Amino acid sequence: MALKTAMALAAGLTLLAGCASRYTPTPLAANFPTTKQAKLQAAYHWGVVTDSIEKRVVMELRKSPPRPVFINEPKDPSAFQRALATQLTTSLVNDGYVVSRTPAGSLKIDLDVQAVTFSANRPQYRYHGERAVLGSGVWLLSEIEAPVVANVAVAVGALDAHDWFNAQFAPGDTPKTEIIVTVSVSDQYRYLARNTSAYYVADSDRILYGIVDPKPEEPKLTRTFQVRGDI
Template identity: 55%
Template sequence: MGFTARPLTALASGLLLAGCAIPYSPVPVATNFASTQQAKLQAAAHWGVIARHMANELRPTLQSAPKRPLYVMPLQASAFSKGVATHLVTALVNDGFVVLKTPEAGSLKIELDTQVVAFSKDRPQYRYVGLPSTLASGAWVLTGIDHSAEWLGTAAIYTYDAYRWFTAQFAPGATPKTEAIVTLSVADEARYYARTTSVYYTSDEDRALYDAALQPSKTFVVKDH
């Protein structure tokens, strides 16, 4: 009796699970994307990193196109847009391109467009995996050795350093709700020649650096004479 009950239980469980996956639905079933990684901007130096990355992406197109001077034009007035534009001019000049201070007829415009989006504050907080296995593997490596107090202290330091080494690529803190969509376009009046788009996390506390709408406004007072 006990032997036959197990297959029956498994069959019943399978039928129950199969019944949950309905073959027809009035709307698409929500699913997750495959896991990806997205860089988090946390310093002005990171603005230079992404500017050089975009310059490298555009270099093949600019080198193969007819030689025309370039003009970098940020479309937003945020500190981020201005900073990236400055880094981009530096990268292009260092690559040997002619970059104008003001646009001229016949030049190619490099438009820098930044869109800041904010999602709900209660975003899923998926973190890296591997902490238990890292610590477990460290404990496994240390077995079979005479453990003095000094040795255990040294081993703990090296284990912690190894843990920080393997997890250093992950940004600390909660998943930000603020993201920046950065698009770089090379165009003239008639057509686009190249275009690249990247998305980055930004610290929620630093949103004013990325969102032009949050830049402090200047007030001018006109005095009557």
């Protein structure tokens, strides 16, 4: 009887341990569903971003009577902001829009770029494993980080399965640097369109996005001692 009581008590405690409290002083931290965010690593990628922005701007401009547009560049643009404004001007002109050199009588396009820095060593989630050739057209993918090593042999012809799985991911750790790009189309009274998107950027390219890291302090070569008492 005592054994059955102990087993029932243990089962009850296990059940309680697996349940979250119904009441907490703060919301429980939870992960978002898995998503992907592009990492900018070349000037060509800046052009891809600009093309995406231009398509969204044109879509909104078509909803109103045709008017010239003026791209409002910041006074001290970063390399990325300058390229963004230049490439957007080119795309709009090539699509037949009048891009004015002065704001008078034009719709204004503002390009706001906010660079943010998160903590270093952020986690990187991707496929894991090492590759090995078993034979012609047969690869072995070995999961080496799991507690139990799982090996899967895949017949893929001439396709490199390991590269196929991992090519979609940017190399290296998750960057600590991200940029938030907001595009606004407005006149003097209202916003006609507004869109925001976010991208990773390589930490080594931070200066291209207007982030200037402080120089490390140089070590002091002298030290002052205070002497007390008679000499």
